[in-house]
Amino acid sequence: MNVHEYQAKEILRRYNIPVPPGSVASTPEEAEKIARELRAKKLVVKIQIHAGGRGKAGGVKLCDTPAEAAQLARQMLGKTFVTHQTGPQGKVAHKVFVADAPNIKREIYLSVLVDRTVGRPAFLASTEGGVDIETVAAKTPEKIFKEAIDPAIGMQPFQARKIAYALGLGGAELQTNVALLLNLYRAFMETDASLIEINPLIVDDAGKVIALDAKFGFDDNALYRHKDIAAMRDLNEEDPREVEASKHNLNYIGLDGDIACMVNGAGLAMATMDIIKHYGGNPANFLDVGGGATQETVTEAFKILCSDKNVSGILVNIFGGIMKCDVIATGIVGAVREVKLTVPLVVRLEGTNVDLGKKILKDSGLPIITADGLADAAQKVVAAAKKKA
């Protein structure tokens, strides 16, 4: 789960990590009030959407007075912003963050994540802040400093000193900066974060270190023990089809193709998308119905697939292991009767009682195209969808 910048900064503040004073507004009036109370020399108004690249899209602007902040908020709120991370449809700004804009002397990159190769939390840091870290990694990998933390003993002060010196944050403020880094590790572990990214972490005129921007990602599997963080979820930021699917324990991700698919198991679901593409089609989604493909889950899945207007064909690919093919076929027939499909449906079953399953599909009298094998299924659905479109 991701959260907005203003929420990320709220969490940082709890861990004594300095962030610029500021608050979130949903109306221009609120923005003006916040700006007035800040009494800042320079203000910044930032759209709150779950995507990077806001500045380039015109979603981050500086101003001098509360009236100007209100004016900027008026221009931004309700508007759709397209950045390199939003996709072409963009995202609507429902909130803006109004904050003090400190003078920046230096920009630093700092993040904490789980390094999969060692299975440990690790800090990534670079003196090249304010730009995409991927760009830094590609052009000047020697400028990225990495420090993995032993989870058994936690982050040690010497590790914080190593990072601080590597970032040029030694000097008179060393102890303050070491405390900041130790606090950041604590924030990561105590919130079950999957990523904390501060880009940029800035040094201001007075030599003070401040988190100018902040991004948090959280481990969905651990949200059950963080009710306060789970409450920060913003459904506006999520695809409504994905929200609907999650209510039925279906794992759905919308894509922009025209061939929908329904598969049991995440790996096979991904592979099914790939084979659709291989035979010249474009997958409309990822959908894992899980181990128990019952009539109820299949019905709900069909409803979600059919709500996508781009869809011109559906491929159901089920490997019946523990769940037998005849049971799955009965479920599919029931679901098709209930949903009344308007696009061609190709079904590929494999596993226990496969012949019985195919017979049930055939005898149903429904226009279901059956397939033998994954390749046959993909070719059939691509052909049927082309005819339909």
Add this chain to the structure above:
Amino acid sequence: MSILVDKNTRLIVQGLTGSAGKFHAEQCAKYGTNVVGGVTPGRGGETVELNGVKIQVFNTVVEAVRETSANVSCIFVPAAFAADAILEAADAGIELIIAITEGIPVLDMVKVKRAIAGTNVKLIGPNCPGIITPGACKIGIMPGYIHKPGPVGVISRSGTLTYEAVWQLTSRGLGQSTCIGIGGDPVKGLDFIDLLEMFETDPQTESVIIIGEIGGSAEEEAAAWIKDNFTKPVAAFIGGVTAPPGRRMGHAGAIISGGSGKASDKIAALQAAGIAVAPTPAEIGATLIGLMK
């Protein structure tokens, strides 16, 4: 021969009294696996009937090991308690732990991995279908009947996609030595290289299929290792060529992040190491058979 599990395996099931634990323990026993006990805190002294045979339930793993001489444990404990269950098994001297549970918090697994590092405990999973040595021992949730004893080792990050590959082999008359689902989580137990090392020295295994997917760099590391160390033919498949970046594709570990973990990079790394990569999931079996001719 085979790797890790065989006829001599003595299995306990942690979470045997739960519905998934009981159902799958029964399937494993039916396949011929020697299920010797179960563990559920607070349910010690009870019995669970598997295919008409009463199996003893213990409160703790250490007690179960003492009473049954179990050497392998399979974990069906709910996600919130699964890391603790793995650590309990390790503490009791179990040397092979298979964690089926999906949805364990990553930082719980970070601690587990640290705790078992440097010990002789081997962990498979979590979030995996388990391990099977066809005809001898099945531990996990995979359908037993699709397998057949034979010379191919299979290592996979996916469940149903593995069944797909195994089925392709079995339908062509080619059996398997041992098939291991290593799981879809970002922090897990045994990885490709650990298992390839075992397959290298296993006389029954003549060739290996590895099935990877987007996320992380385990396939790239395996490719480099195979090139320098592995002498048997390897076929591979990588899922997720069409997966969009930044999205978690069902498995917690299946995500392209910061430009790394892409399927195309993995395929390129495997091919550069001389490994045959199946162009589609329908051709995994055929790709391997092509190598053995």
